[in-house]
Amino acid sequence: MKxxxxxxxxxxxxxxxxxTASDVNRSAWHDVERQxxxxxxxxxYCEACYADYKQLLSKQDIDFxxxxxxGRKAGDSE
Numbered sequence: 001m002k003x004x005x006x007x008x009x010x011x012x013x014x015x016x017x018x019x020t021a022s023d024v025n026r027s028a029w030h031d032v033e034r035q036x037x038x039x040x041x042x043x044x045y046c047e048a049c050y051a052d053y054k055q056l057l058s059k060q061d062i063d064f065x066x067x068x069x070x071g072r073k074a075g076d077s078e
Contacts, residue, residue: 012049 005020008029019026028047033040045053 010046010049011043015046
């Protein structure tokens, strides 16, 4: 009996999994859209790499908030 499913490969660590459509472990894989200076890219992360990615996003959120605050200060001085 052949089982149909999909091969998942983490774009960060290379971990792979073959999962059927009803496999509960599908929720441990995360599609991420990322905007960079190069444009928009799609990445697939396993649960462990997604947790690390969320930590990176938290740091970037702090930097982005500071970036916007600096812009408001510059606008106030004009």
